[in-house]
Amino acid sequence: MNTLLTLGVIFLSALVLAKVIDKIKLPSVTAYLLLGLLIGYSFFNIIPNELIKATDLISNIALGFIAFSIGRNFSFDTFKRIGKSIMWISILEASGAWLTVTILFFLLLKQPIYISLLFGAISAATAPAATVMVVREYKARGNFTNVLLGVVAIDDAWCLIIFSISLAIAKALNIPGVNPHLIRVIFSSIKEIFGALILGGIVAFIMSVLIKHIRTQTEFLIYTLGFVLLNTGLAILLHFSVLLSNMFLGTVIININRTSDKFFDTLSSIDSPIYLLFFVLAGANFELSALKNIGLLGICYIIFRVSGKALGGFLGGQISQAPENVKKYIGLGLIPQAGVALGCALIAKANFPSVGRFVFNTVVATTIIYEIIGPICTKLALQKAGDIPTFVSKPIEQKNI
Amino acid sequence: MKTKDIMTQSVTTITRETTLNKILDIFKNFHTFPIVPVIDENKKLIGVISLKNIVEIFEPTKSTLIKSAPFIDQKEVDLFELEITDEMKHLCIAEDMMESKFVTLNEEMDLKEAYNLMRLHNLEEILVVNKENILVGRVGVFDIVRTVFVTKK
Numbered sequence: 001m002n003t004l005l006t007l008g009v010i011f012l013s014a015l016v017l018a019k020v021i022d023k024i025k026l027p028s029v030t031a032y033l034l035l036g037l038l039i040g041y042s043f044f045n046i047i048p049n050e051l052i053k054a055t056d057l058i059s060n061i062a063l064g065f066i067a068f069s070i071g072r073n074f075s076f077d078t079f080k081r082i083g084k085s086i087m088w089i090s091i092l093e094a095s096g097a098w099l100t101v102t103i104l105f106f107l108l109l110k111q112p113i114y115i116s117l118l119f120g121a122i123s124a125a126t127a128p129a130a131t132v133m134v135v136r137e138y139k140a141r142g143n144f145t146n147v148l149l150g151v152v153a154i155d156d157a158w159c160l161i162i163f164s165i166s167l168a169i170a171k172a173l174n175i176p177g178v179n180p181h182l183i184r185v186i187f188s189s190i191k192e193i194f195g196a197l198i199l200g201g202i203v204a205f206i207m208s209v210l211i212k213h214i215r216t217q218t219e220f221l222i223y224t225l226g227f228v229l230l231n232t233g234l235a236i237l238l239h240f241s242v243l244l245s246n247m248f249l250g251t252v253i254i255n256i257n258r259t260s261d262k263f264f265d266t267l268s269s270i271d272s273p274i275y276l277l278f279f280v281l282a283g284a285n286f287e288l289s290a291l292k293n294i295g296l297l298g299i300c301y302i303i304f305r306v307s308g309k310a311l312g313g314f315l316g317g318q319i320s321q322a323p324e325n326v327k328k329y330i331g332l333g334l335i336p337q338a339g340v341a342l343g344c345a346l347i348a349k350a351n352f353p354s355v356g357r358f359v360f361n362t363v364v365a366t367t368i369i370y371e372i373i374g375p376i377c378t379k380l381a382l383q384k385a386g387d388i389p390t391f392v393s394k395p396i397e398q399k400n401i
Numbered sequence: 402m403k404t405k406d407i408m409t410q411s412v413t414t415i416t417r418e419t420t421l422n423k424i425l426d427i428f429k430n431f432h433t434f435p436i437v438p439v440i441d442e443n444k445k446l447i448g449v450i451s452l453k454n455i456v457e458i459f460e461p462t463k464s465t466l467i468k469s470a471p472f473i474d475q476k477e478v479d480l481f482e483l484e485i486t487d488e489m490k491h492l493c494i495a496e497d498m499m500e501s502k503f504v505t506l507n508e509e510m511d512l513k514e515a516y517n518l519m520r521l522h523n524l525e526e527i528l529v530v531n532k533e534n535i536l537v538g539r540v541g542v543f544d545i546v547r548t549v550f551v552t553k554k
Contacts, residue, residue, distance in 0.1 A: 022474075027472070027474055028472075028474050029472045065471075066471045069469055069470075069471055070469060070470075070471070072469040073466060073469050077501050077502070078465065078466065081465070082466070086466075127472070128467065128470040128471075128472070128473060129470075129472045129473050129474060132462045132467060132470075132473050132474070133474065135461060135462055136462055136476065139484070140461075141461065141484070145461050146461055146464075149461055149462065149464060149466070149467055150464070150466050152470070153464075153466035153467045153469065153470040154466060156470065156471070214521065215517055215520075215521060216520070216521065217520075217521060217523065220521060254502075258502060258503075258504075259502065259503075259504045259522070260502065261500075261502045262522060264469065271471075275471065275472055338472065339471055339472045340471070
Protein backbone atom coordinates (compact mmCIF):
# COMPACT_ATOMS: atom_id res chain seq x y z
CA MET A 1 0.00 0.00 0.00
CA ASN A 2 1.24 3.50 -0.73
CA THR A 3 1.49 6.01 2.11
CA LEU A 4 -1.60 8.03 1.23
CA LEU A 5 -3.74 4.92 0.85
CA THR A 6 -2.51 3.69 4.23
CA LEU A 7 -3.29 7.07 5.78
CA GLY A 8 -6.84 6.92 4.44
CA VAL A 9 -7.31 3.38 5.73
CA ILE A 10 -5.84 4.36 9.12
CA PHE A 11 -8.19 7.32 9.58
CA LEU A 12 -11.31 5.41 8.57
CA SER A 13 -10.45 2.23 10.52
CA ALA A 14 -9.63 4.35 13.57
CA LEU A 15 -13.04 5.97 13.32
CA VAL A 16 -14.80 2.59 13.16
CA LEU A 17 -12.67 1.06 15.92
CA ALA A 18 -13.27 4.07 18.19
CA LYS A 19 -17.03 3.58 17.77
CA VAL A 20 -16.71 -0.13 18.59
CA ILE A 21 -14.54 0.51 21.63
CA ASP A 22 -16.93 3.21 22.81
CA LYS A 23 -19.47 0.37 23.31
CA ILE A 24 -17.21 -1.16 25.98
CA LYS A 25 -16.70 2.28 27.48
CA LEU A 26 -13.07 2.86 26.63
CA PRO A 27 -11.78 6.16 25.20
CA SER A 28 -10.95 6.60 21.50
CA VAL A 29 -7.24 6.89 22.27
CA THR A 30 -7.21 3.22 23.31
CA ALA A 31 -8.73 2.31 19.93
CA TYR A 32 -6.04 4.30 18.07
CA LEU A 33 -3.27 2.66 20.07
CA LEU A 34 -4.68 -0.83 19.42
CA LEU A 35 -5.00 -0.06 15.70
CA GLY A 36 -1.34 0.96 15.68
CA LEU A 37 -0.38 -2.29 17.40
CA LEU A 38 -2.31 -4.31 14.81
CA ILE A 39 -0.84 -2.66 11.73
CA GLY A 40 2.66 -2.19 13.19
CA TYR A 41 5.75 -4.35 13.73
CA SER A 42 4.06 -6.54 16.34
CA PHE A 43 1.31 -8.07 14.22
CA PHE A 44 0.47 -7.49 10.54
CA ASN A 45 3.35 -5.12 9.76
CA ILE A 46 1.49 -3.38 6.94
CA ILE A 47 2.45 0.17 7.80
CA PRO A 48 4.80 1.74 5.22
CA ASN A 49 8.29 2.70 6.32
CA GLU A 50 7.70 6.31 5.29
CA LEU A 51 5.04 6.58 7.97
CA ILE A 52 7.16 4.92 10.65
CA LYS A 53 9.97 7.33 9.77
CA ALA A 54 7.53 10.19 10.27
CA THR A 55 6.96 9.17 13.91
CA ASP A 56 9.39 11.78 15.26
CA LEU A 57 7.87 14.54 13.15
CA ILE A 58 4.26 13.67 14.07
CA SER A 59 5.07 13.18 17.75
CA ASN A 60 6.92 16.51 17.90
CA ILE A 61 3.94 18.29 16.35
CA ALA A 62 1.48 16.45 18.63
CA LEU A 63 3.57 17.13 21.74
CA GLY A 64 3.93 20.78 20.74
CA PHE A 65 0.13 21.03 20.52
CA ILE A 66 -0.38 19.12 23.80
CA ALA A 67 2.14 21.21 25.73
CA PHE A 68 0.74 24.48 24.32
CA SER A 69 -2.78 23.42 25.27
CA ILE A 70 -1.72 22.30 28.78
CA GLY A 71 0.01 25.66 29.31
CA ARG A 72 -3.47 27.19 29.34
CA ASN A 73 -3.99 25.67 32.80
CA PHE A 74 -1.51 28.03 34.39
CA SER A 75 -3.60 31.17 34.16
CA PHE A 76 -4.15 33.49 37.14
CA ASP A 77 -7.84 32.91 36.65
CA THR A 78 -7.47 29.12 36.98
CA PHE A 79 -5.34 29.49 40.10
CA LYS A 80 -8.01 31.73 41.62
CA ARG A 81 -10.78 29.23 40.87
CA ILE A 82 -8.98 25.98 41.60
CA GLY A 83 -9.35 24.67 45.13
CA LYS A 84 -6.34 23.99 47.34
CA SER A 85 -7.24 20.28 47.41
CA ILE A 86 -6.78 19.97 43.63
CA MET A 87 -3.54 21.91 43.79
CA TRP A 88 -1.96 19.94 46.65
CA ILE A 89 -3.21 16.54 45.55
CA SER A 90 -2.10 17.01 41.92
CA ILE A 91 1.38 18.24 42.87
CA LEU A 92 1.95 15.51 45.44
CA GLU A 93 0.47 12.56 43.48
CA ALA A 94 2.58 13.48 40.43
CA SER A 95 5.77 13.96 42.42
CA GLY A 96 4.86 10.96 44.60
CA ALA A 97 4.85 8.67 41.54
CA TRP A 98 8.01 10.33 40.18
CA LEU A 99 10.01 9.91 43.39
CA THR A 100 8.71 6.42 44.23
CA VAL A 101 9.44 5.01 40.77
CA THR A 102 12.82 6.78 40.42
CA ILE A 103 14.10 5.82 43.86
CA LEU A 104 12.86 2.22 43.79
CA PHE A 105 14.09 1.63 40.21
CA PHE A 106 17.51 2.93 41.22
CA LEU A 107 17.84 1.30 44.63
CA LEU A 108 15.76 -1.86 44.34
CA LEU A 109 15.96 -2.77 40.65
CA LYS A 110 19.53 -1.44 40.27
CA GLN A 111 18.72 0.50 37.11
CA PRO A 112 21.08 3.34 36.05
CA ILE A 113 20.00 6.68 37.52
CA TYR A 114 19.12 8.25 34.16
CA ILE A 115 16.80 5.35 33.22
CA SER A 116 15.22 5.47 36.69
CA LEU A 117 14.67 9.22 36.24
CA LEU A 118 12.98 8.72 32.86
CA PHE A 119 10.65 6.00 34.16
CA GLY A 120 9.90 8.09 37.26
CA ALA A 121 9.05 11.20 35.25
CA ILE A 122 6.82 9.33 32.79
CA SER A 123 4.96 7.72 35.70
CA ALA A 124 3.75 11.15 36.85
CA ALA A 125 1.28 11.41 33.92
CA THR A 126 -2.39 10.44 34.15
CA ALA A 127 -4.94 10.12 31.34
CA PRO A 128 -7.96 12.40 31.76
CA ALA A 129 -9.84 10.86 28.78
CA ALA A 130 -10.57 7.59 30.59
CA THR A 131 -11.63 9.41 33.77
CA VAL A 132 -13.98 11.75 31.89
CA MET A 133 -15.53 8.76 30.14
CA VAL A 134 -16.23 6.93 33.42
CA VAL A 135 -17.65 10.07 35.06
CA ARG A 136 -19.98 10.59 32.10
CA GLU A 137 -20.98 6.95 31.86
CA TYR A 138 -21.98 6.60 35.51
CA LYS A 139 -23.23 10.19 35.86
CA ALA A 140 -20.94 10.65 38.84
CA ARG A 141 -21.53 13.86 40.77
CA GLY A 142 -20.07 15.30 43.93
CA ASN A 143 -17.02 16.73 45.59
CA PHE A 144 -14.85 13.67 44.92
CA THR A 145 -15.71 13.80 41.19
CA ASN A 146 -14.83 17.48 40.99
CA VAL A 147 -11.49 16.99 42.76
CA LEU A 148 -10.66 13.92 40.64
CA LEU A 149 -11.43 15.72 37.35
CA GLY A 150 -9.42 18.76 38.43
CA VAL A 151 -6.46 16.61 39.46
CA VAL A 152 -6.34 14.54 36.24
CA ALA A 153 -6.66 17.71 34.15
CA ILE A 154 -3.82 19.62 35.80
CA ASP A 155 -1.64 16.62 36.53
CA ASP A 156 -0.25 16.43 32.98
CA ALA A 157 1.11 19.95 33.39
CA TRP A 158 3.16 18.84 36.41
CA CYS A 159 4.22 15.74 34.45
CA LEU A 160 5.55 17.86 31.57
CA ILE A 161 7.57 19.99 34.00
CA ILE A 162 8.89 16.94 35.87
CA PHE A 163 9.70 15.11 32.63
CA SER A 164 11.48 18.10 31.08
CA ILE A 165 13.67 18.54 34.15
CA SER A 166 14.37 14.78 34.41
CA LEU A 167 15.16 14.51 30.69
CA ALA A 168 17.58 17.44 30.89
CA ILE A 169 19.36 15.81 33.83
CA ALA A 170 19.30 12.35 32.19
CA LYS A 171 20.83 13.78 29.01
CA ALA A 172 23.51 15.65 30.94
CA LEU A 173 24.32 12.46 32.89
CA ASN A 174 24.62 10.42 29.74
CA ILE A 175 26.81 12.40 27.33
CA PRO A 176 28.77 9.71 25.40
CA GLY A 177 32.46 9.56 26.28
CA VAL A 178 32.16 12.19 29.01
CA ASN A 179 32.12 11.44 32.72
CA PRO A 180 29.16 13.10 34.40
CA HIS A 181 30.34 16.07 36.38
CA LEU A 182 27.94 17.73 38.80
CA ILE A 183 28.57 21.30 37.59
CA ARG A 184 28.27 20.26 33.94
CA VAL A 185 25.03 18.38 34.67
CA ILE A 186 23.56 21.38 36.48
CA PHE A 187 24.69 23.89 33.83
CA SER A 188 23.44 21.77 30.93
CA SER A 189 20.06 21.12 32.58
CA ILE A 190 19.56 24.78 33.49
CA LYS A 191 20.40 25.84 29.93
CA GLU A 192 17.82 23.43 28.46
CA ILE A 193 15.09 24.41 30.92
CA PHE A 194 15.55 28.18 31.21
CA GLY A 195 16.32 28.48 27.50
CA ALA A 196 12.93 26.88 26.82
CA LEU A 197 11.16 29.28 29.19
CA ILE A 198 12.82 32.36 27.66
CA LEU A 199 12.05 31.13 24.13
CA GLY A 200 8.39 30.39 24.94
CA GLY A 201 8.03 33.79 26.63
CA ILE A 202 9.54 35.75 23.72
CA VAL A 203 7.46 33.91 21.09
CA ALA A 204 4.30 34.50 23.16
CA PHE A 205 4.93 38.26 23.31
CA ILE A 206 5.53 38.47 19.56
CA MET A 207 2.41 36.35 18.95
CA SER A 208 0.34 38.65 21.17
CA VAL A 209 1.62 41.87 19.57
CA LEU A 210 1.25 40.85 15.91
CA ILE A 211 -2.28 39.47 16.33
CA LYS A 212 -3.74 42.90 15.50
CA HIS A 213 -2.89 42.28 11.83
CA ILE A 214 -5.08 39.16 11.66
CA ARG A 215 -8.46 39.69 10.02
CA THR A 216 -10.17 36.36 9.32
CA GLN A 217 -10.63 33.00 11.06
CA THR A 218 -8.53 31.25 8.40
CA GLU A 219 -5.68 33.68 9.02
CA PHE A 220 -6.08 33.10 12.75
CA LEU A 221 -5.69 29.33 12.36
CA ILE A 222 -2.61 29.66 10.15
CA TYR A 223 -1.16 32.29 12.51
CA THR A 224 -1.59 30.10 15.64
CA LEU A 225 -0.34 26.95 13.93
CA GLY A 226 2.64 28.85 12.52
CA PHE A 227 3.71 30.18 15.90
CA VAL A 228 3.37 26.81 17.68
CA LEU A 229 5.41 25.11 14.94
CA LEU A 230 7.95 27.95 14.94
CA ASN A 231 8.37 27.64 18.70
CA THR A 232 8.70 23.84 18.48
CA GLY A 233 11.23 24.08 15.67
CA LEU A 234 13.31 26.74 17.43
CA ALA A 235 13.35 24.66 20.63
CA ILE A 236 14.65 21.65 18.68
CA LEU A 237 17.23 23.79 16.85
CA LEU A 238 18.52 25.40 20.05
CA HIS A 239 18.43 22.13 22.04
CA PHE A 240 15.86 23.48 24.50
CA SER A 241 12.97 21.47 25.93
CA VAL A 242 10.17 21.33 23.32
CA LEU A 243 7.62 20.54 26.00
CA LEU A 244 8.53 23.40 28.33
CA SER A 245 8.91 26.02 25.62
CA ASN A 246 5.44 25.23 24.20
CA MET A 247 3.86 24.97 27.62
CA PHE A 248 5.30 28.36 28.54
CA LEU A 249 4.13 29.79 25.23
CA GLY A 250 0.59 28.72 26.21
CA THR A 251 0.98 30.00 29.78
CA VAL A 252 2.30 33.44 28.81
CA ILE A 253 -0.27 33.93 26.04
CA ILE A 254 -3.21 33.03 28.32
CA ASN A 255 -2.05 35.54 30.92
CA ILE A 256 -1.16 38.50 28.70
CA ASN A 257 -3.90 38.35 26.08
CA ARG A 258 -7.53 38.85 27.03
CA THR A 259 -8.88 36.98 24.02
CA SER A 260 -6.27 34.21 24.16
CA ASP A 261 -8.88 31.43 24.47
CA LYS A 262 -9.29 31.83 20.73
CA PHE A 263 -5.73 30.57 20.10
CA PHE A 264 -6.44 27.34 21.97
CA ASP A 265 -9.92 26.83 20.52
CA THR A 266 -8.61 27.38 17.00
CA LEU A 267 -5.83 24.85 17.40
CA SER A 268 -8.17 22.30 18.97
CA SER A 269 -10.27 22.39 15.81
CA ILE A 270 -7.47 20.73 13.83
CA ASP A 271 -5.56 18.67 16.41
CA SER A 272 -7.70 15.48 16.30
CA PRO A 273 -6.16 13.93 13.14
CA ILE A 274 -2.65 14.70 14.43
CA TYR A 275 -3.42 13.08 17.79
CA LEU A 276 -4.98 10.08 16.04
CA LEU A 277 -1.86 9.55 13.96
CA PHE A 278 0.33 10.08 17.01
CA PHE A 279 -1.39 7.22 18.89
CA VAL A 280 -1.44 4.92 15.86
CA LEU A 281 2.28 5.48 15.28
CA ALA A 282 3.02 4.96 18.99
CA GLY A 283 1.25 1.59 18.77
CA ALA A 284 2.95 0.74 15.46
CA ASN A 285 6.40 1.38 16.93
CA PHE A 286 5.82 -1.12 19.75
CA GLU A 287 7.87 -4.32 19.49
CA LEU A 288 5.97 -7.33 20.80
CA SER A 289 9.23 -9.29 21.08
CA ALA A 290 10.33 -6.81 23.76
CA LEU A 291 7.61 -8.07 26.10
CA LYS A 292 9.77 -10.91 27.45
CA ASN A 293 12.41 -8.39 28.60
CA ILE A 294 9.86 -6.14 30.25
CA GLY A 295 8.42 -8.76 32.65
CA LEU A 296 9.33 -7.96 36.25
CA LEU A 297 10.33 -4.38 35.50
CA GLY A 298 6.95 -3.66 33.92
CA ILE A 299 5.09 -5.15 36.87
CA CYS A 300 7.26 -3.12 39.28
CA TYR A 301 6.60 0.04 37.23
CA ILE A 302 2.84 -0.52 37.57
CA ILE A 303 3.00 -1.23 41.31
CA PHE A 304 5.45 1.57 42.18
CA ARG A 305 3.53 4.15 40.12
CA VAL A 306 0.16 3.30 41.65
CA SER A 307 1.65 3.27 45.19
CA GLY A 308 3.39 6.61 44.62
CA LYS A 309 0.21 8.21 43.30
CA ALA A 310 -1.94 6.83 46.14
CA LEU A 311 0.57 7.94 48.77
CA GLY A 312 1.06 11.40 47.24
CA GLY A 313 -2.70 11.83 46.75
CA PHE A 314 -3.37 10.90 50.38
CA LEU A 315 -0.68 13.30 51.59
CA GLY A 316 -2.06 16.10 49.39
CA GLY A 317 -5.53 15.44 50.79
CA GLN A 318 -4.17 15.49 54.33
CA ILE A 319 -2.35 18.83 53.85
CA SER A 320 -5.32 20.48 52.14
CA GLN A 321 -7.77 19.02 54.68
CA ALA A 322 -9.77 17.32 51.96
CA PRO A 323 -12.80 15.19 52.93
CA GLU A 324 -12.06 11.65 54.10
CA ASN A 325 -13.40 9.99 50.91
CA VAL A 326 -11.10 12.15 48.75
CA LYS A 327 -8.01 11.20 50.80
CA LYS A 328 -8.90 7.51 50.82
CA TYR A 329 -9.90 6.90 47.21
CA ILE A 330 -8.19 9.55 45.07
CA GLY A 331 -5.22 7.26 44.35
CA LEU A 332 -7.54 4.59 42.96
CA GLY A 333 -8.90 7.11 40.46
CA LEU A 334 -5.48 8.11 39.11
CA ILE A 335 -4.46 4.85 37.45
CA PRO A 336 -5.10 5.47 33.71
CA GLN A 337 -2.04 6.45 31.68
CA ALA A 338 -1.97 7.24 27.95
CA GLY A 339 -1.12 10.15 25.68
CA VAL A 340 1.30 12.29 27.65
CA ALA A 341 3.14 9.21 28.97
CA LEU A 342 3.45 7.81 25.42
CA GLY A 343 4.65 11.17 24.14
CA CYS A 344 7.29 11.41 26.85
CA ALA A 345 8.35 7.81 26.10
CA LEU A 346 8.72 8.69 22.40
CA ILE A 347 10.94 11.62 23.35
CA ALA A 348 13.02 9.30 25.56
CA LYS A 349 13.31 6.90 22.60
CA ALA A 350 14.49 9.70 20.30
CA ASN A 351 17.05 10.98 22.83
CA PHE A 352 18.42 7.63 23.98
CA PRO A 353 18.25 5.32 20.94
CA SER A 354 19.27 2.09 22.71
CA VAL A 355 17.71 2.22 26.19
CA GLY A 356 14.98 4.57 24.98
CA ARG A 357 13.42 1.70 23.02
CA PHE A 358 13.22 -0.34 26.19
CA VAL A 359 11.60 2.57 28.08
CA PHE A 360 9.17 3.13 25.19
CA ASN A 361 8.16 -0.56 24.90
CA THR A 362 7.60 -0.78 28.66
CA VAL A 363 5.44 2.35 28.65
CA VAL A 364 3.33 1.10 25.69
CA ALA A 365 2.83 -2.33 27.29
CA THR A 366 1.89 -0.86 30.66
CA THR A 367 -0.34 1.76 28.99
CA ILE A 368 -2.47 -1.03 27.54
CA ILE A 369 -2.80 -2.58 31.00
CA TYR A 370 -3.47 0.79 32.65
CA GLU A 371 -6.09 1.69 30.05
CA ILE A 372 -7.96 -1.55 30.72
CA ILE A 373 -7.77 -1.67 34.53
CA GLY A 374 -7.74 2.13 34.95
CA PRO A 375 -11.40 2.80 34.12
CA ILE A 376 -12.49 -0.12 36.34
CA CYS A 377 -10.52 1.34 39.26
CA THR A 378 -11.85 4.85 38.56
CA LYS A 379 -15.40 3.52 38.66
CA LEU A 380 -14.63 1.74 41.94
CA ALA A 381 -13.14 4.93 43.41
CA LEU A 382 -16.22 6.97 42.41
CA GLN A 383 -18.50 4.28 43.81
CA LYS A 384 -16.62 3.98 47.12
CA ALA A 385 -16.52 7.76 47.45
CA GLY A 386 -20.32 7.76 47.10
CA ASP A 387 -20.41 9.86 43.92
CA ILE A 388 -22.22 7.32 41.72
CA PRO A 389 -25.93 7.37 42.41
CA THR A 390 -27.07 3.86 43.32
CA PHE A 391 -30.78 4.51 43.12
CA VAL A 392 -33.12 7.25 41.97
CA SER A 393 -35.45 8.56 44.61
CA LYS A 394 -38.98 9.22 43.47
CA PRO A 395 -41.62 11.12 45.40
CA ILE A 396 -44.30 8.89 46.87
CA GLU A 397 -47.44 9.09 44.78
CA GLN A 398 -50.45 10.46 46.60
CA LYS A 399 -53.70 8.76 45.84
CA ASN A 400 -57.09 10.12 46.57
CA ILE A 401 -59.03 7.52 48.42
CA MET B 402 -18.54 56.41 12.49
CA LYS B 403 -17.75 55.01 15.93
CA THR B 404 -19.21 52.11 17.89
CA LYS B 405 -20.79 54.43 20.47
CA ASP B 406 -22.81 56.10 17.70
CA ILE B 407 -24.81 52.96 16.92
CA MET B 408 -24.73 50.95 20.16
CA THR B 409 -27.77 50.17 22.28
CA GLN B 410 -27.24 51.70 25.69
CA SER B 411 -29.88 49.75 27.56
CA VAL B 412 -28.34 46.43 28.59
CA THR B 413 -29.69 43.99 31.18
CA THR B 414 -26.85 43.22 33.57
CA ILE B 415 -26.34 40.88 36.50
CA THR B 416 -23.81 40.77 39.33
CA ARG B 417 -21.52 37.90 40.31
CA GLU B 418 -23.93 36.89 43.13
CA THR B 419 -27.03 36.59 40.89
CA THR B 420 -28.38 33.06 41.18
CA LEU B 421 -29.18 30.80 38.24
CA ASN B 422 -32.81 30.86 39.31
CA LYS B 423 -32.86 34.66 39.09
CA ILE B 424 -31.14 34.60 35.68
CA LEU B 425 -33.76 32.18 34.33
CA ASP B 426 -36.41 34.54 35.63
CA ILE B 427 -34.87 37.77 34.26
CA PHE B 428 -34.56 36.37 30.74
CA LYS B 429 -37.81 34.40 30.60
CA ASN B 430 -39.28 36.51 27.80
CA PHE B 431 -36.15 36.84 25.73
CA HIS B 432 -36.64 33.77 23.43
CA THR B 433 -32.95 33.96 22.55
CA PHE B 434 -30.51 34.13 25.43
CA PRO B 435 -28.17 37.10 24.91
CA ILE B 436 -24.55 37.47 25.97
CA VAL B 437 -25.21 38.52 29.56
CA PRO B 438 -22.74 40.95 31.14
CA VAL B 439 -21.65 40.38 34.74
CA ILE B 440 -20.61 43.64 36.38
CA ASP B 441 -19.05 44.55 39.72
CA GLU B 442 -20.10 47.27 42.17
CA ASN B 443 -18.31 49.94 40.04
CA LYS B 444 -20.14 48.77 36.89
CA LYS B 445 -16.91 47.33 35.52
CA LEU B 446 -17.42 44.37 33.21
CA ILE B 447 -15.93 41.29 34.90
CA GLY B 448 -17.47 38.42 32.95
CA VAL B 449 -20.01 37.22 30.44
CA ILE B 450 -22.50 34.37 30.45
CA SER B 451 -23.76 32.68 27.31
CA LEU B 452 -26.36 29.95 26.86
CA LYS B 453 -23.56 27.37 26.61
CA ASN B 454 -22.34 28.30 30.10
CA ILE B 455 -25.81 27.69 31.53
CA VAL B 456 -26.30 24.34 29.77
CA GLU B 457 -22.87 23.07 30.85
CA ILE B 458 -22.81 24.28 34.44
CA PHE B 459 -24.10 21.00 35.91
CA GLU B 460 -21.84 18.82 33.77
CA PRO B 461 -18.56 18.35 35.71
CA THR B 462 -16.70 17.08 32.63
CA LYS B 463 -17.17 20.46 30.96
CA SER B 464 -15.17 22.46 33.50
CA THR B 465 -12.55 24.93 32.26
CA LEU B 466 -9.71 22.73 33.48
CA ILE B 467 -10.92 19.65 31.64
CA LYS B 468 -11.35 21.71 28.45
CA SER B 469 -7.60 22.19 28.21
CA ALA B 470 -6.77 18.52 28.80
CA PRO B 471 -5.74 16.70 25.61
CA PHE B 472 -7.42 13.67 23.98
CA ILE B 473 -10.83 14.09 25.61
CA ASP B 474 -13.70 12.65 23.55
CA GLN B 475 -15.91 15.73 23.33
CA LYS B 476 -19.59 15.02 23.78
CA GLU B 477 -22.52 17.38 23.83
CA VAL B 478 -24.40 17.74 27.07
CA ASP B 479 -27.77 15.99 26.87
CA LEU B 480 -30.04 18.77 28.09
CA PHE B 481 -32.92 16.39 28.81
CA GLU B 482 -30.77 14.05 30.89
CA LEU B 483 -29.46 16.77 33.21
CA GLU B 484 -30.31 16.28 36.85
CA ILE B 485 -31.16 19.70 38.24
CA THR B 486 -32.81 20.38 41.57
CA ASP B 487 -34.32 23.59 42.91
CA GLU B 488 -31.60 23.75 45.50
CA MET B 489 -28.91 23.68 42.77
CA LYS B 490 -30.60 26.55 40.92
CA HIS B 491 -30.53 28.64 44.10
CA LEU B 492 -26.97 27.74 45.02
CA CYS B 493 -25.43 28.27 41.59
CA ILE B 494 -24.39 31.90 41.06
CA ALA B 495 -23.21 33.90 38.05
CA GLU B 496 -19.59 33.76 39.18
CA ASP B 497 -19.64 29.95 38.85
CA MET B 498 -20.83 30.14 35.25
CA MET B 499 -19.23 33.25 33.79
CA GLU B 500 -16.30 33.37 31.46
CA SER B 501 -13.66 35.86 32.41
CA LYS B 502 -11.87 35.80 29.03
CA PHE B 503 -14.02 37.45 26.39
CA VAL B 504 -13.91 39.97 23.60
CA THR B 505 -15.32 43.50 23.96
CA LEU B 506 -15.40 46.62 21.82
CA ASN B 507 -14.18 50.00 22.93
CA GLU B 508 -16.84 52.68 22.45
CA GLU B 509 -14.37 54.77 20.44
CA MET B 510 -13.63 51.95 18.00
CA ASP B 511 -14.22 52.60 14.32
CA LEU B 512 -17.20 50.63 12.91
CA LYS B 513 -15.12 48.85 10.27
CA GLU B 514 -12.64 47.71 12.89
CA ALA B 515 -15.52 46.57 15.13
CA TYR B 516 -17.07 44.60 12.27
CA ASN B 517 -13.75 42.87 11.48
CA LEU B 518 -13.25 41.95 15.12
CA MET B 519 -16.72 40.44 15.37
CA ARG B 520 -16.16 38.44 12.17
CA LEU B 521 -12.79 37.24 13.41
CA HIS B 522 -14.32 35.95 16.63
CA ASN B 523 -17.50 34.74 14.94
CA LEU B 524 -19.72 36.85 17.22
CA GLU B 525 -23.30 37.90 16.49
CA GLU B 526 -23.34 40.43 19.32
CA ILE B 527 -20.74 42.06 21.51
CA LEU B 528 -20.55 44.24 24.61
CA VAL B 529 -19.14 47.76 24.47
CA VAL B 530 -16.98 49.26 27.22
CA ASN B 531 -15.27 52.61 27.77
CA LYS B 532 -11.58 52.99 28.51
CA GLU B 533 -12.16 52.29 32.24
CA ASN B 534 -13.74 48.94 31.26
CA ILE B 535 -17.16 50.15 32.39
CA LEU B 536 -20.02 48.64 30.41
CA VAL B 537 -21.67 51.27 28.21
CA GLY B 538 -23.69 49.30 25.66
CA ARG B 539 -24.17 46.46 23.23
CA VAL B 540 -23.80 46.09 19.45
CA GLY B 541 -25.02 43.35 17.11
CA VAL B 542 -23.61 42.51 13.68
CA PHE B 543 -26.95 43.54 12.19
CA ASP B 544 -26.62 47.01 13.76
CA ILE B 545 -23.41 47.50 11.79
CA VAL B 546 -24.77 45.96 8.57
CA ARG B 547 -27.91 48.09 8.83
CA THR B 548 -25.93 51.29 9.47
CA VAL B 549 -23.79 50.65 6.39
CA PHE B 550 -26.86 49.96 4.21
CA VAL B 551 -28.79 52.96 5.51
CA THR B 552 -25.95 55.48 5.30
CA LYS B 553 -24.83 54.49 1.78
CA LYS B 554 -26.68 56.58 -0.76
